[in-house]
Amino acid sequence: MKENRTKLVAYVGMLISLAFILSYVESLIPISLGIPGVKLGLANLVVMVALYTLGAKYAMLLSLIRIVLVGFSFGSLASMMYALAGGILSLLVMFLFYKRTIFSVRGVSMLGGVCHNVGQILMAMLVVQNPLLISYFPVLLISGTVAGLGIGLLAAMIIKRVEKVYRI
Amino acid sequence: MNKTLRNECLLLCGILLLAGIGYGLISYRQTQSTRDAQAVILVDGKEVGRYPLNEDCQIPIQGVNGGKNTLQIKNGTAKITKASCPDGICYKHRAIKKNGQTIVCLPNKVVIEIQSGDEADVDGSTN
Numbered sequence: 001m002k003e004n005r006t007k008l009v010a011y012v013g014m015l016i017s018l019a020f021i022l023s024y025v026e027s028l029i030p031i032s033l034g035i036p037g038v039k040l041g042l043a044n045l046v047v048m049v050a051l052y053t054l055g056a057k058y059a060m061l062l063s064l065i066r067i068v069l070v071g072f073s074f075g076s077l078a079s080m081m082y083a084l085a086g087g088i089l090s091l092l093v094m095f096l097f098y099k100r101t102i103f104s105v106r107g108v109s110m111l112g113g114v115c116h117n118v119g120q121i122l123m124a125m126l127v128v129q130n131p132l133l134i135s136y137f138p139v140l141l142i143s144g145t146v147a148g149l150g151i152g153l154l155a156a157m158i159i160k161r162v163e164k165v166y167r168i
Numbered sequence: 169m170n171k172t173l174r175n176e177c178l179l180l181c182g183i184l185l186l187a188g189i190g191y192g193l194i195s196y197r198q199t200q201s202t203r204d205a206q207a208v209i210l211v212d213g214k215e216v217g218r219y220p221l222n223e224d225c226q227i228p229i230q231g232v233n234g235g236k237n238t239l240q241i242k243n244g245t246a247k248i249t250k251a252s253c254p255d256g257i258c259y260k261h262r263a264i265k266k267n268g269q270t271i272v273c274l275p276n277k278v279v280i281e282i283q284s285g286d287e288a289d290v291d292g293s294t295n
Contacts, residue, residue: 036257036272076254078275104172107179114183124272129213130279132270135198138191145183 011166012050012058019046019066020073027074037120037136038143041113041151047091048109048155053166056095063087081127082120089119105159106152113148114141198266199284205267207246209239210279221246221265221282231276239280246280248273 022042029040043066051059067087071080090112097108117140125133169177208218212232219225219241226249227239237258238250245263248271258273267284 035261036274076275079255082274101171102175103179104176107172107176110176110179110183124274127274128210128272128277128279130210130270130272130281132268132279132281133272135194135268135270138187138194141183141187141190145180149180 008054012054012062015046015050015062016065016069019043019062020069022046023066023070024074035136035139036124037117037140039147041116041147044090044109044112044116044148045151045155045158048105048112048151049158049162051094051098051108052105052155052159053163056091056098059094060088060091063091082123085123086116086119089122090116104152105156106149109152109155110145110148113144113146113151115144116148117141117144194268198268205244205265205282205284207239207241208281208283210281212277218283229276229278231273231278233276235273235276235278237273237276237278246271246282248280252276 020043022045026040026042046066047059047063050062064084064087067080067083071077071083075083093115094108094112097103097111103111118137121133121136121140125131205221206218207221209216209227209229211229216229217227219227219239221241221244224242225240227241229237229239231237231252234252236250236252237248240247240249245265247263248258248261251259251273253273253275255275258271258278261271264271264280264282267282269282271280272278
């Protein structure tokens with residue numbers, strides 16, 4: 001049993017580092033559309049894998065730790081706020097669906113992507129107290145879904161190959 | 169077609185529909201600006217200045233935590249041409265001119281908002 005615990009710690013540690021690196025790589029890619037919030041969400045790939053191999057608790061833990069780490073290293077404390085809002089909302093919604101057969105990994109990721117953007121915009125609207133920011137919703141709904149779909153397809157492939165090894 | 173694929177297609181359609189309706193509503197409300205359109209600068213939710221779009225100018229803005237942005241009004245549009253924030257999203261945003269459009273600099277809590285002359289608050293009137 002102790003060996004399992006060690007494996008778990010090592011696995012989660014590895015996932016956190018992966019998510020962190022992916023966030024960094026993503027920050028290097030310029031957002032060409034000039035609209036705030038359009039991003040790939042590469043780190044969510046890791047969150048999805050964690051969700052399907054380790055479960056909700058560890059996925060949330062992973063996501064929170066990653067966001068805080070990124071916020072302290074190359075993000076900013078302010079950006080952490082928005083990332084947390086988006087990340088938590090997205091995870092909560094994914095928790096509702098990941099064990100059910102309504103959506104596959106693809107669909108859950110799409111939903112997660114959309115909710116992530118929704119969460120970020122809602123938080124932004126709250127922070128600057130300006131309801132006009134709602135005009136960003138249509139673009140972000142679509143970009144969140146598309147990004148979520150892409151990440152979901154990748155995640156499905158990874159989960160299929162990794163789950164036998166890492167189901168703890 | 170299996171169940172999840174069908175559900176996901178429905179989800180996609182639903183989201184596209186929502187986005188489409190949202191976009192339609194927003195476009196409808198963002199009528200082309202009248203000649204009295206103004207760019208309003210808000211820092212941390214409070215208005216700090218408003219400038220008409222028909223007069224070219226460059227305005228430095230003091231954001232929160234010492235952040236600085238520069239608003240440029242030129243050719244009837246508003247744009248941020250200098251920003252101290254790390255992400256620079258406000259800087260890359262295309263120029264705005266329609267009523268209700270915004271450019272936001274989240275790190276500095278700066279919002280540039282276009283208001284058409286019609287909706288400007290009337291302080292008082294006499295008949």
